[in-house]
Amino acid sequence: MMDILQIFLSDSFWAASLRIATPLIFGVLGALLCERSGVLNLGIEGIFVVGAMMGWLVAYLTGSLWLGVIAAALSGGLFGLFHAILTVPLGLSQHVSGLGITMFATALMSFAYRTIFPQVATPPRIEPFRALDIPVLSDLPFLGPVLFQQTALTWLALLMVGLVWYLMDRTALGVAIKAVGDNPDAVNAQGLSVMRLRIGAVVAGSALMALGGAFLTMSAFDAFFFGMVNGRGWICIALVIFASWQPRKALLGALLFGMFDALQVRLQTMAGAIVPGQVFLMVPYVLSIIALIIAARKADYPRALLKPWFKGQR
Amino acid sequence: MIEIVPREQPSRRLTTGVPLLAAIGSLLLAAIPLAFAGAPIFEAYGQMFTGVFGSLFSFTEMLTRATPLIFTGLAAAVAFRAKLWNIGGEGQLYLGAMAAVWVGTGMIDGPPILLVPVVLLAGAIAGGLGMLGPALLKTRFGADEVVTSLLLNFIILIFVQMMLEGPLKDPMSLGWPQSEPIVDEAVLPQLIAKMRLHAGFLLAIGTAIIAHVIMAMTVWGLRIRAVGENAAAARHAGMPVKRIFLAVAFASGALAGIAGVSEVAGLKGYLTSDLSPGFGYTGIVVAMLAGLSPLGVVAAALFIASVFVGTDSMSRAMGVSSFLADLTVSMSLICVLLGGFFARFRIRRVRTEDAA
Numbered sequence: 001m002m003d004i005l006q007i008f009l010s011d012s013f014w015a016a017s018l019r020i021a022t023p024l025i026f027g028v029l030g031a032l033l034c035e036r037s038g039v040l041n042l043g044i045e046g047i048f049v050v051g052a053m054m055g056w057l058v059a060y061l062t063g064s065l066w067l068g069v070i071a072a073a074l075s076g077g078l079f080g081l082f083h084a085i086l087t088v089p090l091g092l093s094q095h096v097s098g099l100g101i102t103m104f105a106t107a108l109m110s111f112a113y114r115t116i117f118p119q120v121a122t123p124p125r126i127e128p129f130r131a132l133d134i135p136v137l138s139d140l141p142f143l144g145p146v147l148f149q150q151t152a153l154t155w156l157a158l159l160m161v162g163l164v165w166y167l168m169d170r171t172a173l174g175v176a177i178k179a180v181g182d183n184p185d186a187v188n189a190q191g192l193s194v195m196r197l198r199i200g201a202v203v204a205g206s207a208l209m210a211l212g213g214a215f216l217t218m219s220a221f222d223a224f225f226f227g228m229v230n231g232r233g234w235i236c237i238a239l240v241i242f243a244s245w246q247p248r249k250a251l252l253g254a255l256l257f258g259m260f261d262a263l264q265v266r267l268q269t270m271a272g273a274i275v276p277g278q279v280f281l282m283v284p285y286v287l288s289i290i291a292l293i294i295a296a297r298k299a300d301y302p303r304a305l306l307k308p309w310f311k312g313q314r
Numbered sequence: 315m316i317e318i319v320p321r322e323q324p325s326r327r328l329t330t331g332v333p334l335l336a337a338i339g340s341l342l343l344a345a346i347p348l349a350f351a352g353a354p355i356f357e358a359y360g361q362m363f364t365g366v367f368g369s370l371f372s373f374t375e376m377l378t379r380a381t382p383l384i385f386t387g388l389a390a391a392v393a394f395r396a397k398l399w400n401i402g403g404e405g406q407l408y409l410g411a412m413a414a415v416w417v418g419t420g421m422i423d424g425p426p427i428l429l430v431p432v433v434l435l436a437g438a439i440a441g442g443l444g445m446l447g448p449a450l451l452k453t454r455f456g457a458d459e460v461v462t463s464l465l466l467n468f469i470i471l472i473f474v475q476m477m478l479e480g481p482l483k484d485p486m487s488l489g490w491p492q493s494e495p496i497v498d499e500a501v502l503p504q505l506i507a508k509m510r511l512h513a514g515f516l517l518a519i520g521t522a523i524i525a526h527v528i529m530a531m532t533v534w535g536l537r538i539r540a541v542g543e544n545a546a547a548a549r550h551a552g553m554p555v556k557r558i559f560l561a562v563a564f565a566s567g568a569l570a571g572i573a574g575v576s577e578v579a580g581l582k583g584y585l586t587s588d589l590s591p592g593f594g595y596t597g598i599v600v601a602m603l604a605g606l607s608p609l610g611v612v613a614a615a616l617f618i619a620s621v622f623v624g625t626d627s628m629s630r631a632m633g634v635s636s637f638l639a640d641l642t643v644s645m646s647l648i649c650v651l652l653g654g655f656f657a658r659f660r661i662r663r664v665r666t667e668d669a670a
Contacts, residue, residue: 042460086648086651086652089318090318090652090655091655092651092652092654092655093651095399095460096602096647096651097648097651099401099598099647100644100647100648100651101648103595103599103640103643103644103647104641104644104645104647104648106640106644107637107640107641107643107644108347108641108644110635110637110640111347111351111635111637111638111640111641114635114637115347115350115351115634115635118633118635230468231464231465231468234461234464234465234468235465237460237461238461238465241458241461276476276479276480278472278473278475278476278479279476281472282468282469282472282473285465285466285468285469285472286469288461288465289451289457289461289462289465289466292451292457292458292461292462293451293455293457296451296455296456296457296458297455297456299456310318
């Protein structure tokens with residue numbers, strides 16, 4: 001018991017929680033934007049791969065990490081645009097289109113990686129984002145390691161939480177996005193374009209998702225591996241329901257998730273001899289399902305989610 | 315300005331033609347990545363073709379590859395008909411394979427006439443329960459089955475790895491995480507000497523025909539379609555919608571489970587954690603290409619298996635990444651989705667003043 005208490009008192013545990021939460025924060029925010037506008041984006045898992053691969057590749061080729069981040073967001077947005085065109089003006093099944101985007105994006109990125117780097121024994125590496133070193137702040141006890149020795153991308157994620165919250169709750173555009181996911185007819189009656197709002201939200205949301213992928217190759221690791229996203233996108237789809245489509249709860253959900261994941265890694269080293277390691281590997285996925293079950297009953301889905309909308313038809 | 319107008323009746327010609335067009339379209343689109351990889355395009359297509367139709371061996375390899383895809387394709391087709399989004403075929407396949415190994419490696423003895431059906435049944439039940447779970451979470455708690463069935467894939471795969479390092483591990487395997495071999499009496503027999511094609515293929519064809527009969531000619535099929543098309547109306551008509559939904563979930567999972575049995579008992583002989591290169595996910599593409607029709611699933615599975623086997627052979631010969639196959643398959647899914655749109659809608663050009 002004392003050991004577990006010690007885990008909670010250590011700064012490394014809280015630092016790890018925030019680090020693990022970072023890609024999920026991006027992903028949940030992205031899914032939130034899409035779904036709030038009425039479009040489920042199951043392309044998320046593939047868009048994570050796109051962000052991971054494109055961000056890393058551009059950083060590798062240009063030597064600039066921030067160019068990589070921009071490339072990740074742009075290419076993620078491009079795949080989002082593809083999903084948006086299929087599901088918004090064409091009104092095709094959001095489930096099938098999203099799964100198609102995930103398969104297409106994953107296959108394309110794997111093919112591109114193998115074509116650019118045909119025979120590599122060890123994967124090429126980049127110099128990833130380093131822990132911030134802010135005078136005074138980074139040296140603070142506890143808060144220093146937990147908050148101010150994270151990488152810039154973690155701070156970007158936290159900034160995005162504020163930005164998306166501000167957008168959704170404090171701007172007319174945010175109100176319009178929420179309205180278009182609830183009652184597109186009313187938005188249309190006000191003379192706003194349902195199509196443009198939805199397409200815009202899906203593109204922006206997908207760009208955010210891709211940043212979650214970019215964090216994996218440019219901050220958590222320094223190389224691209226096949227299968228490195230490993231279900232993180234799907235976890236975000238569960239977490240956004242848990243967060244009832246609210247940015248602040250999305251942060252909370254991602255952090256809780258990060259905590260549990262950091263905890264299981266530490267418990268694994270403590271109990272590894274008694275319990276097979278795989279039991280701990282299952283934890284993130286099991287947690288996501290539990291979170292979904294808890295949230296599902298009272299989940300207040302955007303009312304027009306999954307429903308295509310055509311002008312002049314009711 | 316252009317306007318999207320629904321057709322009065324979905325165009326029959328287009329509806330039946332779309333899968334074929336999508337298949338051809340995705341093959342043609344594969345030329346773009348081929349060009350980027352710097353391969354001579356016509357030679358590459360030639361290699362792909364001979365890689366499938368060049369010899370009896372390569373052709374039977376394609377049929378062998380199609381076998382699990384028919385099962386997972388049927389699993390997705392049956393579920394999607396009832397608007398049950400079973401994306402967990404991959405996990406259910408592994409559950410079926412695990413059950414097959416559990417009962418088929420010496421737990422029970424008997425002649426093949428007994429053991430083969432028992433092993434198949436065990437796999438079907440395991441797979442069926444694997445989808446019944448998410449379906450129950452849906453009907454009980456309203457938890458979206460897309461997410462739960464997807465996440466279960468990851469959980470089950472880790473569970474398989476755990477079992478293969480624990481209770482299911484073959485003590486003779488010199489440290490490799492693999493199961494004991496299936497006993498001879500439970501093995502699905504080879505169909506042609508020296509070829510890997512096994513009785514699982516015939517079983518797959520038979521299952522597709524049975525599924526076709528059930529879906530097209532029985533009350534069950536009617537009910538499943540009614541639930542998928544309009545659950546509220548079906549409920550109003552007095553159908554036990556929840557029970558139908560759960561039954562479809564079990565059947566769908568069972569079909570994916572049999573895919574796992576067939577791979578273990580027909581092809582590999584034992585279980586490893588890389589038994590399936592994503593047959594569960596590819597099954598979704600198969601089902602969509604088939605327009606959710608069970609007989610169409612057979613044709614679509616043959617096409618996709620050809621893409622995989624042909625691309626593998628081309629990729630070995632010309633050094634192009636074999637991920638091209640996954641790329642082609644994913645493009646066929648997007649093509650068929652787009653094609654479905656044109657079968658249901660017309661695009662009409664309207665002058666701006668008319669539109670206003």
